[in-house]
Amino acid sequence: MSAALDLHADPVDLTAALVDVASVSGEEKVLADAVETALRREPHLEVVRCGETVLARTALGRDRRVLLAGHLDTVPIADNVPSRREGDLLYGCGTSDMKAGVAVMAHLTAALAEPAHDVTLVLYDCEEVEAVRNGLNRVERERRDWLDADLAILGEPTSGLVEGGCQGTMRVVVTLHGRRAHSARWWLGENAIHAAAPVLARLAAYEAREVDIDGCVYREGLQAVRIGGGVAGNVVPDEAEVTVNFRFAPDRSLADAEAHVRAVLAGFALRVTDAAPGALPGLSAPAAAKFVAASGETPVAKYGWTDVSRFSALGIPAVNFGPGDPNLAHTRDEHVDVRRITAGAETLRRYLA
Structure with a gap:
């Protein structure tokens, strides 16, 4: 089985396409293959594969590098694939956690050939299961230099808010x-x-x-x-x-x-x-402060643990920012408001471009 993705499509449509490719933890290969193939079409990106994690980055010599990260996997499907649209709501497994965030990040990485900051995209596997299987562990062991950045932005669902650090x-x-x-x-x-x-x-x-x-x-x-x-x-x-x-x-x-x-x-x-361990918000770091300004949002604390902790441990300021609603994650009627996908893409575009 194979799937084709258009990373230049509207992030709302891209979210639906990502949801339609089932990727329960441990079964991300088809989606990872599709993402890798799509990213390799972009001449401004260097792309590598690390297990079922896909990495892409620019090398433009910018003063700062921003890392965009999101997980490709979802919890088990609950009769909610393929996706369906009802007005401004897009339903489906992973819409909120966190294929909407992945769609925004992958779209902008592909669409912005001349970003203001160098960009690294890390789309990893096995976040929804035990921590030892998390794809970021493999990247840290085998491709450590790919994690270097002045700021890491994780597309975890935050309802469009900037959530600093984590508990x-x-x-x-x-x-x-x-x-x-x-x-x-x-x-x-x-x-x-x-x-x-x-x-x-x-x-x-x-x-x-x-x-x-x-x-x-x-x-x-x-x-x-x-x-x-x-x-x-x-x-x-x-x-x-x-x-x-x-x-x-x-x-x-x-x-x-x-x-x-x-x-x-x-x-x-x-x-x-x-x-x-938790992660300090690091919002005083120049790259983080600039992102907060671009968002126009007042940052809030992240209640819960996310992979920003891994980046914080590496000395990289990290925030959570995604269009999904964390209260809908893992539910049978999981959905995302498409207006938040559009707004999130606009915010991230302002920052990167």
């Missing part, structure tokens, strides 16, 4: 121990599930910190997201676990975040099971 995330498991006994003679045991009550009480009473970084206000959160325990319907359980998720502002390192969680839950045994 960090950490999951910890609190383990409570007791002593097993028959529930009819409960006083001979110690109930581990009951022992979780003070953990939950501390979390319920937790006061979230707010911090302003580059004008973006990040609000932290410490939430129980899972609780488990129990042996049988007539047994006092001797072990229970509470999984806690900490979403923290990017001014905290992973070590700082862990220390904070341990302080809040002092006295309880816990282990960190997953963690990813």
Whole structure:
């Protein structure tokens, strides 16, 4: 199977064309082939393939380089491919997250042969699954120089807003121990599930910190997201676990975040099971400040984790900017307002041209 793409088409039509090529995580090859073929038609671009990630860039000797990044994959299809249009709404799997953003970026990379900044386009695979499969890992290992830039713009859905940086995330498991006994003679045991009550009480009473970084206000959160325990319907359980998720502002390192969680839950045994650092917005960097000015938007904090964290770790200022609505991502009726696609393309064109 093959697909043909016209990168010079209206970004709205290009979004629909991208959606019509199914690309569930791990199955991006057909779409990656089509994108690569289309980009190779552009004489002003150098194009390489890295697994199922497609990279293209200009080499015009400009003072600054802007990297445009987006993932080609989607979550599993839910009877929402091919795309369909109803008025100003375009429906289909990946419309919001994030083929509309990919369409805008790929269109402008192809259409602007003489941009004001050198441009790098990175369209990668496997963002919607476990982090170890993310195509950016492969690019960093095999094509590290392709990630160098003065600013990275990720087309993650932001409803057309400029979202600076992202929160960090950490999951910890609190383990409570007791002593097993028959529930009819409960006083001979110690109930581990009951022992979780003070953990939950501390979390319920937790006061979230707010911090302003580059004008973006990040609000932290410490939430129980899972609780488990129990042996049988007539047994006092001797072990229970509470999984806690900490979403923290990017001014905290992973070590700082862990220390904070341990302080809040002092006295309880816990282990960190997953963690990813946040990303500072970096909006004071010249390239980022110029993009904010071009957008005409007041930047806001990104609530959640995105791949801007990877670029921040490389010392590259990064922002999220995409036409999709994050609240519609992964839903059965996922859609995008085509007016935001057009507006997003105009904003990015002003900045690049």
